[in-house]
Each structure stands twice: as C-alpha cells, then as structure tokens.
Amino acid sequence: MKVIVVGLGQCGGRIADEFARMNKRAVSERRVLIITGAYAVNTDEADLTGLRTIRSDYQHRILLGGRKTGGHGVGKINELGAQIAREDTDKIVDAIRVTERIYETDAFLIVGSTAGGTGSGSLPIVVEIVKERYRGKPVYALGVLPFEHEEHAELRSVSNTATCLKSVYSVADAVFLADNQRYLRKDASLRYNMEEINKQIVSPFFNLLCAGEEKKRKYIGARVVDAGDIIQTLGGWTAIGFGTSGLSLFKVPFERKRDFRKKGTETHKGLQAMDEALSELSLDCRPRDAGSALYLLSAPSKEMNMDTIKEIGDYLKELAPDATIRSGDYPRERGEVNITLILSQLSDIDRVKEYYYKLTDSIPVVKKREEEVEAKLRVLEEAWAGVPVFSAKANHPPA
Ligand SMILES: Nc1nc2c(ncn2[C@@H]2O[C@H](COP(=O)(O)OP(=O)(O)OP(=O)(O)O)[C@@H](O)[C@H]2O)c(=O)[nH]1
Ligand SMILES: [Mg+2]
Known part of the structure; x- marks a missing residue:
C-alpha cells in the first residue's frame, strides 16, 4: 500500500x-x-x-x-x-x-x-x-x-x-x-x-504497508494483505499494534495470563506475538468493541503454516467476536515471528469518552479562569493609567 x-x-x-x-x-x-x-x-x-x-x-x-x-x-x-x-x-x-x-x-x-x-x-x-x-x-x-x-x-x-x-x-x-x-x-x-x-x-505500519508492494515471489504470502484489505478494514476509531516473538530460544519469558492449549511451537509463537500485539496497541481499548480487525503474520516462510494462521484467527475471533477479521501472511522476517494487528470500527473507547466528560466539566472552570485573568488585567491597566508612555510619534501626556 x-x-x-x-x-x-x-x-x-x-x-x-x-x-x-x-x-x-x-x-x-x-x-x-x-x-x-x-x-x-x-x-x-x-x-x-x-x-x-x-x-x-x-x-x-x-x-x-x-x-x-x-x-x-x-x-x-x-x-x-x-x-x-x-x-x-x-x-x-x-x-x-x-x-x-x-x-x-x-x-x-x-x-x-x-x-x-x-x-x-x-x-x-x-x-x-x-x-x-x-x-x-x-x-x-x-x-x-x-x-x-x-x-x-x-x-x-x-x-x-x-x-x-x-x-x-x-x-x-x-x-x-x-x-x-x-x-x-x-x-x-x-x-x-x-x-x-x-x-x-x-x-507497526512497516510490514503492513510493505506486504502488498512486494514484487518477488518468495516474499509474497499465500494470502497477501494488500491495500484493498486494509481499506476494507479501516473505519472510525482505530488502534494498531505490533508484537513479536523470537525464534532462537523457545521460552516464555513470564507466565501468560491466558492459558494456551498445547500447540506446535510455531503456533505458540504466533499466539505469543498476537498477545504482545494486543497488549502493545496504540490505544487502550477492548477487542470485543471492534467491528473489524486485520492481522498480518510475518515470519520466515518455513515458520508459517496454515494451521498457525488459522489458530491465530480463532484466537482473535474469541476476543473480538463481533469483528469481521481479515488476515494474511508475509514471508519476510529472519529470526522472528511477528504480528501486526489493527482493531477498527471501535464502538466504545473509554479514553475518548473521558475527554467529552472532562471537557463538559472543565468549561465552567476555564471560563471562570479567563474571567479572573481579564479582571486582573483590568486592575493592572487601571493601576498603570497615570504612567506616561513614550512612543516614536510623541510623548503622550498621562491619560
Ligand atoms: N508522540 C509525540 N508527541 C509529541 C511530539 N511533539 C509534541 N507532542 C505532543 O503533542 C502535544 C503538543 O502539540 P504540538 O504538536 O507540540 O503542538 P503544535 O501542533 O505544534 O501547535 P502549537 O505549538 O500550539 O502551534 C503534546 O501532547 C505533546 O506531548 C512528538 O514528537 N511525538
Ligand atoms: Mg508547535
């Protein structure tokens, strides 16, 4: 794209x-x-x-x-x-x-x-x-x-x-x-x-934009995410995230809250990258509020199989049951499996709502403050009223 x-x-x-x-x-x-x-x-x-x-x-x-x-x-x-x-x-x-x-x-x-x-x-x-x-x-x-x-x-x-x-x-x-x-x-x-x-x-935009622009066959996925998929997904409030999981050592750095059923290591890595993408989203939001979602799995081609992609899709579907989910693979990375995730058409975002509430609450405060400033300036102006002013044109007599 x-x-x-x-x-x-x-x-x-x-x-x-x-x-x-x-x-x-x-x-x-x-x-x-x-x-x-x-x-x-x-x-x-x-x-x-x-x-x-x-x-x-x-x-x-x-x-x-x-x-x-x-x-x-x-x-x-x-x-x-x-x-x-x-x-x-x-x-x-x-x-x-x-x-x-x-x-x-x-x-x-x-x-x-x-x-x-x-x-x-x-x-x-x-x-x-x-x-x-x-x-x-x-x-x-x-x-x-x-x-x-x-x-x-x-x-x-x-x-x-x-x-x-x-x-x-x-x-x-x-x-x-x-x-x-x-x-x-x-x-x-x-x-x-x-x-x-x-x-x-x-x-997070790097792989997302690159995937559909590749010309060499070996970098083109079985299911390419192109501009059309991205445009179809995007609407309204949107968050984007990126998660990665290393390939060199297969270890889980800390206990995950969600318990995965036993899967092959590829799938496990894919799910781990998805979990990270979810927690690293650009905005705090709930996947279940998404009307559409897109994920792109990038990994060396030998690390990807249809099972992995399907498992990740099922996992996301559980978290975002109302979302139309689009997905693809991108055989590019070396040494890692990563996921780019978009949650879009979000129907409810606390952070956005907060601003409207805060604004309504703050309007009288701002107004009061502005009035106070104006009043202070007026007092200052009055206090200075008797002071002469020099200017290029003439020396004004005291007002
Ligand atoms: N992520 C990020 N936030 C920034 C950056 N520069 C400023 N901000 C944030 O942007 C807000 C301030 O807006 P600015 O972009 O500096 O303001 P502006 O649009 O140049 O407008 P004026 O300076 O008022 O003319 C604050 O919330 C900052 O924390 C940046 O380079 N990156
Ligand atoms: Mg500025």
Missing part, C-alpha cells in the same frame, strides 16, 4: 519525518516504495527546520500563517490553527498536487497531536480539504493523545483534544489513535524521548 503522509504541527511533522525514514528503509532493505510523499505543515519555522528526512524545500516543509504567527506557532490556540489552515489551503493542496506518484497512491494519512494548537486545529480541516480534492482515495487521520501530566497541567490540552477528536471523526475515513501515555508504561524515561515514542508509533 502506498500512502502520502502529511504531518501537522510539531508532533505531526516529526511523525511524518519518521514515516519518511521508514520509507527509506523499505526502499533500501526491501526495494519497495511505501510512502509516495511526506510533508510537514506548521506555523512554527523552527520546528520545520528541525526535521531531518522530509525534503527541505518549501513545498515539502510548508510554513503557514506567516504574518499571523510570525513563524512561532499558535501557542495552543487551536481555533487559530484551524483558521490559518483554512486560509492557507492552497499552499497545502498545491504542494500535494505535484507529488510524483500521486496516481499510484492508495490513501492519505494526516497526522497531528490532538492537544497542541496547530496540529489539533488543522487536522480536521486538512482531512476535509484533501478528501474534497481526491474523492476516490481514503483519507485517514492519526491523532496523538497527550500525556496524563499534560492533561492535569493544562486544561487547553483537554478542550483541544475533545474538539479535535469530534471534528476529525466526522470527516476522516478512519482515525488511528496513538496515546502518548501508553508508551510510558514500559519505560518512563520516554517522557523526554519523543523520537523513540515516534518510532514506536510508526513502526
């Missing part, structure tokens, strides 16, 4: 940059092209400069709102992010239009954090614009949810997230959610290591 990735704001831009690196890896290691265009859009010039892989011309690193923001971002005001994206639509559309392989591209992925200003405000707008221009192609969003500490410290994070999620859900063909907080579970030091989190957000 070939995708155009557009990253919005700091977070979105860096993740798009990571996708661009992933594409380089696909080209050099596997001779397949998976990202036909990678773009970063921001109101902040320094953020654009800091990217490493996206081409550095103005049509790949697109600066919006020049005069309005002076190149310094919108400071979390997502209404302003949305407004600037609306006004500068042409810049984004013109850049995408000249993508060389646009006709071979299967879908768009528009990425941004939900809590910031630029990314969260422009995400729904850009999704809508791209959808209008490219009617035949699905447009997916990838929204990055804030850390818990950000939600506590800054009510704006909550209100930005709620408005972004609601707006983007109504326009995108599917919304992948990646929860920053989830990546801290294993390693709390990641709080300060965005690059590593971004790698973990992007890496």
Whole structure:
C-alpha cells in the first residue's frame, strides 16, 4: 500500500519525518516504495527546520500563517490553527498536487497531536480539504493523545483534544489513535524521548504497508494483505499494534495470563506475538468493541503454516467476536515471528469518552479562569493609567 503522509504541527511533522525514514528503509532493505510523499505543515519555522528526512524545500516543509504567527506557532490556540489552515489551503493542496506518484497512491494519512494548537486545529480541516480534492482515495487521520501530566497541567490540552477528536471523526475515513501515555508504561524515561515514542508509533505500519508492494515471489504470502484489505478494514476509531516473538530460544519469558492449549511451537509463537500485539496497541481499548480487525503474520516462510494462521484467527475471533477479521501472511522476517494487528470500527473507547466528560466539566472552570485573568488585567491597566508612555510619534501626556 502506498500512502502520502502529511504531518501537522510539531508532533505531526516529526511523525511524518519518521514515516519518511521508514520509507527509506523499505526502499533500501526491501526495494519497495511505501510512502509516495511526506510533508510537514506548521506555523512554527523552527520546528520545520528541525526535521531531518522530509525534503527541505518549501513545498515539502510548508510554513503557514506567516504574518499571523510570525513563524512561532499558535501557542495552543487551536481555533487559530484551524483558521490559518483554512486560509492557507492552497499552499497545502498545491504542494500535494505535484507529488510524483500521486496516481499510484492508495490513501492519505494526516497526522497531528490532538492537544497542541496547530496540529489539533488543522487536522480536521486538512482531512476535509484533501478528501474534497481526491474523492476516490481514503483519507485517514492519526491523532496523538497527550500525556496524563499534560492533561492535569493544562486544561487547553483537554478542550483541544475533545474538539479535535469530534471534528476529525466526522470527516476522516478512519482515525488511528496513538496515546502518548501508553508508551510510558514500559519505560518512563520516554517522557523526554519523543523520537523513540515516534518510532514506536510508526513502526507497526512497516510490514503492513510493505506486504502488498512486494514484487518477488518468495516474499509474497499465500494470502497477501494488500491495500484493498486494509481499506476494507479501516473505519472510525482505530488502534494498531505490533508484537513479536523470537525464534532462537523457545521460552516464555513470564507466565501468560491466558492459558494456551498445547500447540506446535510455531503456533505458540504466533499466539505469543498476537498477545504482545494486543497488549502493545496504540490505544487502550477492548477487542470485543471492534467491528473489524486485520492481522498480518510475518515470519520466515518455513515458520508459517496454515494451521498457525488459522489458530491465530480463532484466537482473535474469541476476543473480538463481533469483528469481521481479515488476515494474511508475509514471508519476510529472519529470526522472528511477528504480528501486526489493527482493531477498527471501535464502538466504545473509554479514553475518548473521558475527554467529552472532562471537557463538559472543565468549561465552567476555564471560563471562570479567563474571567479572573481579564479582571486582573483590568486592575493592572487601571493601576498603570497615570504612567506616561513614550512612543516614536510623541510623548503622550498621562491619560
Ligand atoms: N508522540 C509525540 N508527541 C509529541 C511530539 N511533539 C509534541 N507532542 C505532543 O503533542 C502535544 C503538543 O502539540 P504540538 O504538536 O507540540 O503542538 P503544535 O501542533 O505544534 O501547535 P502549537 O505549538 O500550539 O502551534 C503534546 O501532547 C505533546 O506531548 C512528538 O514528537 N511525538
Ligand atoms: Mg508547535
């Protein structure tokens, strides 16, 4: 599957940059092209400069709102992010239009954090614009949810997230959610290591996008997962995960909660990788709430057999009884069995509901705070009323 990735704001831009690196890896290691265009859009010039892989011309690193923001971002005001994206639509559309392989591209992925200003405000707008221009192609969003500490410290994070999620859900063909907080579970030091989190957000897409683009027979599975399967699966709220199980040593590192019936080692490894994919999903959700699911088993071809694929499918069916499940195999990896898992059309997500509740609760608090700030400013203004002001034009007498 070939995708155009557009990253919005700091977070979105860096993740798009990571996708661009992933594409380089696909080209050099596997001779397949998976990202036909990678773009970063921001109101902040320094953020654009800091990217490493996206081409550095103005049509790949697109600066919006020049005069309005002076190149310094919108400071979390997502209404302003949305407004600037609306006004500068042409810049984004013109850049995408000249993508060389646009006709071979299967879908768009528009990425941004939900809590910031630029990314969260422009995400729904850009999704809508791209959808209008490219009617035949699905447009997916990838929204990055804030850390818990950000939600506590800054009510704006909550209100930005709620408005972004609601707006983007109504326009995108599917919304992948990646929860920053989830990546801290294993390693709390990641709080300060965005690059590593971004790698973990992007890496599950690698096999998924490569599998359908392979040309050599030995890398083509018995049942290929191609763009059609992925497009059929994706809709609404979506989580993605990746799990792996080594081949060198057959040992279970710790006791699993779920007890597997005795199976051949291949199957066991497949199930173990599936278990890991489930626990490493980009979002905390319940498989039973999924309306569709897709899994891709990648392993050396001798490690795969139809039994394994079937067992994994049965296992997933037990966990996600209401989901239409699609699947495939990808004979690629050396030394490991791994699973890429998508749960889509999720009907109920606590994390999303939470934002709406929190937002409703926080509206009066935010309003009160804004009124307090205004009142303080008024007091300050009054206190300063008698102080003269120097200006280029004239020395004003005290008011
Ligand atoms: N995963 C990840 N999250 C990030 C990254 N950069 C920022 N964030 C998160 O994104 C949110 C802040 O949004 P930003 O993307 O920085 O904001 P922006 O879209 O540039 O908007 P403004 O700076 O307000 O104009 C916070 O929740 C951060 O934790 C990143 O590189 N990776
Ligand atoms: Mg920014």
